[in-house]
Amino acid sequence: MTAIDAPQLRSRIEWQIGRVQAIVAETSRVKSIVLQPTRWPGHRPGQHVDIRLTADGGYRAERSYSIASPPAEHLITLTVERIEDGEVSSYLLDELQIGDPLEFRGPIGGHFIWNQAANRPLCLVAGGSGITPLMAMLRHRRASRDPIPASLIYSVRSLDDIIYRDELDAMTDGDADLRLVYALTRACPGNWSGHRGRIDQLLLAESSFAREENPLFFVCGPTGFVESISSKLVKLGFDPLAIKTERFGPSGE
């Protein structure tokens, strides 16, 4: 192969050691881990990192976690949900302490990323911990001087399972261009005036945008959830190429 034919070589995304700066309990099953990276080139909302754990005997495990923090922050926030029998999530939730090192590399991913300059209404649809990369988008949007219209439709089992609930509710205060809809699939308080049950086509139609507004969709959650939402959006007539998806499991972790 001649030099002219040689593919452009880009530098490897190297492993590095982050220090745990803070651990925040989000729900009974979810914590956020705030990391101080050694070096960080900056990320785009929606990207993820890989983390790598090494046991005493050399056994290693790697997993991917979406970044919840916006690009403007120099600390990186990962949000971790407990997976039954998950060796990595149980370590991160039960063993990891403030000050501990955590090996990771990133940022990774070039598709499920939001480019604010696209200047199209943003419709985010989250199932459970699928909110994480979408939160990076909302936090990034909040920091902009002239935020574009956005909508978050967030499906969780119960009110107590809503991750970032206070921050999300605060975001909508004084921001008429941000719509926030919770869908509670299992347990609703008696006085619940929001959506009960799974996200259906009607809720998607009412809570997103008109086709003419040319919205961009980001859908993240468990596989069945993403399959269901994305096919409903296509049935509603939205452009399949405007629907970006990221699926979390089920994968036995």
Next chain:
Amino acid sequence: MDQPVVSRGFRSKRRTSGAAELPPGQYLTTDFPVLSAGPTPDIRVADWNISLQLGGTLLGRWTWDEFEALPQTTIKTDIHCVTKWTKLKTVWQGVTFDDLLRVVGLDAPPNAFIMAHCDGGYTTNLPLADLIGGRAMIATRYEGLPLAPAHGGPARLLVPHLYFWKSAKWLRRLRFMPKDEPGFWESRGYHNYGDPWREQRYDGD
């Protein structure tokens, strides 16, 4: 990084029963996770066809029934997804790339690279050397049943020795290329070749 950082308190919950050796960074799963960049397309086999293209020439095009009539091969293989799951001993049926070349009367591949084009706009690039010699097929059945849409049905590429994004779902066209060009994920930060045993996940690995 030469000196691994031991994660204090981290212990494996796996490897209890002489598990098969996995590529670095992979873990075993028994279910079949779905990873796609967008919605699953709704493809009816009555409207489906698949073609093999060299430059401006169509070397072959097959309807569903015609494709089903081509020589069929069944293989059992492990598959490795870049998102880190590995699934062992999966069984696939389809038409090997060798048979496809034979059917269109080619003794040897005319170009060194191929681009796979799929419904939904997805593409992936592969060296021909990785497709011939029984290393790859166009699969239409998984575990004896028609391939489910979420897993790439009606037909997907199967190149099991590379990370699974190379086994493109919803395959519609294979285009020979004299020079390598990056496909969809290969243009978005993922490795151009994707060998799981060398952990070529991302660009530069």
